[in-house]
Amino acid sequence: MADYDYDLFVIGAGSGGVRASRVAAAHGAKVAVAEEHRVGGTCVIRGCVPKKMLVYGAHFAEDVMDAARFGWHIKECKFDWPVLRDNVAADVTRIEGLYTQTLENNKVEIFHERATVSGPNEVTLASGRTISAGKILIATGAWPAIPPVEGREHGITSNEVFGLDKLPERIVIAGGGYIANEFAGIFHEFGSKVTLVNRSDKILRHYDTQIRDRLLQISTMKGIEFLFHNEFTKVEKVDGKLRIHMSSHDPIEADILLFAIGRVPHTKGLGLESAGVEIDKNGAVVVDDVNRTTCPSIFAVGDVTNRVQLTPVAIREGQAFADTFFGNKPTKVDYSCIPSAVFSHPPLAGVGLTESQARNTLGSVKIFTSDFRPMKNVLAGRNERALYKLVVNGDTDVVVGVHMIGPDAPEILQAAAIAVKAKLKKSQFDEVVALHPSMAEELVLMK
Structure with a gap:
């Protein structure tokens, strides 16, 4: 690789690109990354991180409303959007700085400009400079889709x-x-x-x-x-x-x-065709199970591949790529049993097979549910009910899916996902002593 300017050049400094860059550099590779927007990508800059902060801010509307039932009397309540907006923006900038610092600490060179592929081992920066690399990683993520409607x-x-x-x-x-x-x-x-x-x-x-x-x-x-x-x-x-x-x-x-x-893979204008990289009908980069494209020297991870558009998956893919090709530790990502959540009001989360998926793929299915009013909602006079659901293989007693909606559902689901991944049985759930009083105890009390 001494004939190239870099061992690895990464296009896109989002979650997948940053992880691949710093891990490859830690393995001893000479690495550079180009980012045309801000370091951190969709999740940190304009996605899950600032959105979750807005979710926290939005929850106060109901918390303040419920407070009187808990003995708190708030005389004046007014929401100030610019205060939350600006505080969120400031924290996003702080996190962007941490991502940048991580790359710099690992001696990854950052180019704050657009880069396109101009050959199997070459990229061209917006400034006109061409750079050669032994391997190129595409980690440009996805972009919001806009319908072709007038106006x-x-x-x-x-x-x-x-x-x-x-x-x-x-x-x-x-x-x-x-x-x-x-x-x-x-x-x-x-x-x-x-x-x-x-x-x-x-x-x-x-x-x-x-x-x-x-x-x-x-x-x-x-x-x-x-x-x-x-x-x-x-x-x-x-x-x-x-x-x-x-x-x-x-x-x-x-x-x-x-x-x-929805979001579409961000591949337009990247010049991938110049290196013979295959793009599918949805604009996604086609890769194999080690993230290699149809060009042997070019790889891709994250949303740009349109496999699973989740930040933790992009991070796993970036880690696996760096470990495989720069750390002498061949690694493949396991896409089974990936937990996910929707931070709605109330939030919901799920892992494993849904009931319909289980009934279509398993011989026998047992469903256990708990439909209840969380204690907090009862005292607040709020009629919202939580719903927890276990999907069980009727032949083996293995819990193949956990799904829930209610306060803190994503926080509870993360631990439940470990049980599903480990293929624990419903009888083992039953053997666990309930943690009372909690909402999570419903997971071990379903009969």
């Missing part, structure tokens, strides 16, 4: 939503996935009138049916409006407001239209 330029995406000048009185959110439902909950708690528009009649289609139906029920009860079987036909700006036309509904007006219909 789409009047809408925004999750990239821009964190920097709004003021809270919208009325917001229309396009989509039915986790991003759409999370922001629907956030803006509703902040006091906006929220309308969620989806082209089908299902939200969160990858999650267990009972769990997602419970979220729909609770969200509707709170006042979030759902318009199903609708597609946008035109978006107009009239007197400073948006008039949104749909296929099966009268036009509605809003201050903000948020497109949250």
Whole structure:
């Protein structure tokens, strides 16, 4: 590799790219990374990290409302969007600095500009400089999809939503996935009138049916409006407001239209064709089980491969790539049993097979559920019910799926995912003494 400027050149300093860069460098490789936006990528800069901070901020709306039932009397309650927005932005900048520091501490050179592939072992920077590398890693992530509707330029995406000048009185959110439902909950708690528009009649289609139906029920009860079987036909700006036309509904007006219909691999204009890298019909980089593309010297990890669009998966892929090709430790990522969550209001989470998946693939299935009002909701006079669900292989007694919706569901699910990954049996759940009083104890009390 002495004939190249670098042993490894990474395009994209998001979660996967940063992990691959620093681990490869720690293994002794000479590494450089190019990032055209900000170090940290989608998750840190414009995704899960700032969004979770907004989720925390939104929860205070209900906590303050419930406080009186717990003896707390709050005379004046006012939400100040710029304060939360600016504090979130400041913390994002702090975390970006930590990511940058991590790369620098591992002697990874950072180019703060766009890089494109110009050959099997060559990249070209926006400044015009060409750089050679023994291996090139594509870690450019994914970008919000925008529908080809007239007037789409009047809408925004999750990239821009964190920097709004003021809270919208009325917001229309396009989509039915986790991003759409999370922001629907956030803006509703902040006091906006929220309308969620989806082209089908299902939200969160990858999650267990009972769990997602419970979220729909609770969200509707709170006042979030759902318009199903609708597609946008035109978006107009009239007197400073948006008039949104749909296929099966009268036009509605809003201050903000948020497109949250999914994310597409960020490969456009990267020059991958110059090196013979195959791209699938969705724009994703095609890779094998060791993250190698159809060009032997070029690899890809993270959302740009469109395998599993989750930050922890991108990190695992980056680690596996670096260990395999620079650490003499061949590693492959196990994509089975990946836990995931939706930070809605209330949050939901799941791991393993849903009930429908289990019934389609297993010979015998047993379902155990616990449908209850969390103690906090009871005292607060809040009627929201939590729902926990175990999916069990009826032939082996192995718990093959855990799904839940309710307060702190993602925090509880992480530990439950270990049990599913370890293929523990329902009888072993039953043998565990309950931790009382807690919501999590319901996992070991289902009969």
